[in-house]
Amino acid sequence: MKKFNVLIVEDSKPILALHKNLVTRAGFNPITAETLEQVKLLEPRFPEFFCAIIDYSLPDAPNGEAIAYLLARNVPGIVMTGMIDDETRNNILQLPVIDYITKENKQAYPYLQHLLEKLRVNHLTKILVVGESQDTRNHLKDLLERHNYHVIQARCGAAAIEELEKHPQIKLVITEKEMANMDGLELCNQIRSKYSKDEISIIGLSEDNNQSLTAKFIKNGANDFLTTPFCLEEFYCRVLQNIEYIENIAIIQRQANTDYLTGLFNRRYFFEQVSPIIKRRYIDGINSTLAMIDIDYFKSVNDTYGHDAGDVVLKSIAKLMQRHFSPNYLAARVGGEEFCIFLDTTSRNQAIMLLDDFRKDIENMLVDIGIGSGKNTITCTISIGITHGCDSSFDEIMIKADELLYDAKDSGRNMVIAD
Numbered sequence: 001m002k003k004f005n006v007l008i009v010e011d012s013k014p015i016l017a018l019h020k021n022l023v024t025r026a027g028f029n030p031i032t033a034e035t036l037e038q039v040k041l042l043e044p045r046f047p048e049f050f051c052a053i054i055d056y057s058l059p060d061a062p063n064g065e066a067i068a069y070l071l072a073r074n075v076p077g078i079v080m081t082g083m084i085d086d087e088t089r090n091n092i093l094q095l096p097v098i099d100y101i102t103k104e105n106k107q108a109y110p111y112l113q114h115l116l117e118k119l120r121v122n123h124l125t126k127i128l129v130v131g132e133s134q135d136t137r138n139h140l141k142d143l144l145e146r147h148n149y150h151v152i153q154a155r156c157g158a159a160a161i162e163e164l165e166k167h168p169q170i171k172l173v174i175t176e177k178e179m180a181n182m183d184g185l186e187l188c189n190q191i192r193s194k195y196s197k198d199e200i201s202i203i204g205l206s207e208d209n210n211q212s213l214t215a216k217f218i219k220n221g222a223n224d225f226l227t228t229p230f231c232l233e234e235f236y237c238r239v240l241q242n243i244e245y246i247e248n249i250a251i252i253q254r255q256a257n258t259d260y261l262t263g264l265f266n267r268r269y270f271f272e273q274v275s276p277i278i279k280r281r282y283i284d285g286i287n288s289t290l291a292m293i294d295i296d297y298f299k300s301v302n303d304t305y306g307h308d309a310g311d312v313v314l315k316s317i318a319k320l321m322q323r324h325f326s327p328n329y330l331a332a333r334v335g336g337e338e339f340c341i342f343l344d345t346t347s348r349n350q351a352i353m354l355l356d357d358f359r360k361d362i363e364n365m366l367v368d369i370g371i372g373s374g375k376n377t378i379t380c381t382i383s384i385g386i387t388h389g390c391d392s393s394f395d396e397i398m399i400k401a402d403e404l405l406y407d408a409k410d411s412g413r414n415m416v417i418a419d
């Protein structure tokens with residue numbers, strides 16, 4: 001991954017060391033300056049900086065002068081301060097800084113690292129901003145773009161629904177309540193008729209500080225609500241929290257669907273996905289193809305080289321399977337040394353060709369099991385049963401493929417047999 005430079009402006013050596021460490025851990029390359037004078041010498045390199053972490057008070061810039069200097073030259077800044085009074089804090093927040101962090105807070109350094117990690121990937125996160133006022137939308141866009149989010153705008157509810165269809169990666173919708181044809185509450189309802197709270201978060205916005213509005217928004221499907229004008233820090237915290245909720249759900253779902261050892265889809269996911277497709281193919285009379293794969297004499301790999309070596313073989317086969325079949329076909333580990341591939345409407349002959357190529361590649365693959373100084377690599381083979389048709393239920397298809405697989409085993413292994 002490309003590394004970006006982060007400028008650290010800090011006069012305390014221990015804090016500088018700490019920042020360098022966490023900037024590196026967040027995947028950036030740290031460049032340091034201890035005074036405003038040194039910052040000025042770096043000016044020719046400013047376009048290289050992803051952002052700057054700026055100490056509010058420096059020996060030659062005691063009142064935030066370094067912040068203004070860098071922001072004026074388009075270097076986005078995260079401000080680090082000691083304990084500050086409300087007036088200074090508000091002055092900092094008036095500036096277009098990414099964030100400000102008080103150093104005395106124990107959470108400051110984990111927070112800074114998390115912020116940097118997020119800033120690096122936020123461009124992949126799409127946020128939809130909905131409202132009739134172009135100025136308000138632009139203001140929200142500006143705030144969100146300071147954190148590198150990819151912002152999409154819609155001027156009414158209907159346009160918002162269209163944008164959601166166009167951009168399935170939108171994780172958060174921020175909507176004004178007051179809109180003419182479809183207000184924010186109705187938009188929440190419409191979004192929820194298509195997308196669950198685990199897929200898209202919604203934050204409602206309104207100038208109206210009537211307390212019942214929060215409950216109204218939430219009852220209509222929003223996750224959160226903010227009264228405008230809002231406190232900038234609260235805005236960023238809520239945006240982050242709502243996006244992280246969606247991301248965490250996606251991680252949990254991915255883990256629940258994935259085989260821990262090989263990274264392939266697991267049996268449950270394969271059954272959940274394929275079973276309804278087979279049902280549809282049965283109703284529509286369209287043929288589909290499913291292959292069942294089993295490693296030959298796998299027990300002897302475990303017995304001879306150990307269980308860890310067996311695991312390496314499983315992972316190597318899975319890797320090759322992903323390369324051969326993803327993303328067009330659904331490949332899964334459905335048992336200990338058993339795999340399935342659903343090739344849907346692929347023709348029988350095409351499926352036999354694809355699976356036989358795969359079988360040959362496995363036969364020729366040298367698996368490095370990393371044992372001792374002598375023989376490090378071993379080879380293995382697989383047997384495959386393929387069933388093709390449209391007149392069976394999912395369970396019957398699985399049984400058929402299994403029977404064909406065992407025909408391949410009985411006929412000598414390392415072969416493909418189709419019905």
Ligand SMILES: Nc1nc2c(ncn2[C@@H]2O[C@H](COP(=O)(O)OP(=O)(O)OP(=O)(O)O)[C@@H](O)[C@H]2O)c(=O)[nH]1
Pocket residue numbers: 261294295296297298299300302306307308309310311314335336337409413
């Ligand atoms: N290393 C490892 N072994 C596993 C795992 N899951 C199942 N196995 C092993 O897979 C082997 C399956 O053996 P058998 O069912 O006897 O089949 P086989 O030795 O492959 O023989 P054939 O299928 O008849 O060619 C057993 O030794 C299991 O312990 C796993 O996650 N890791």
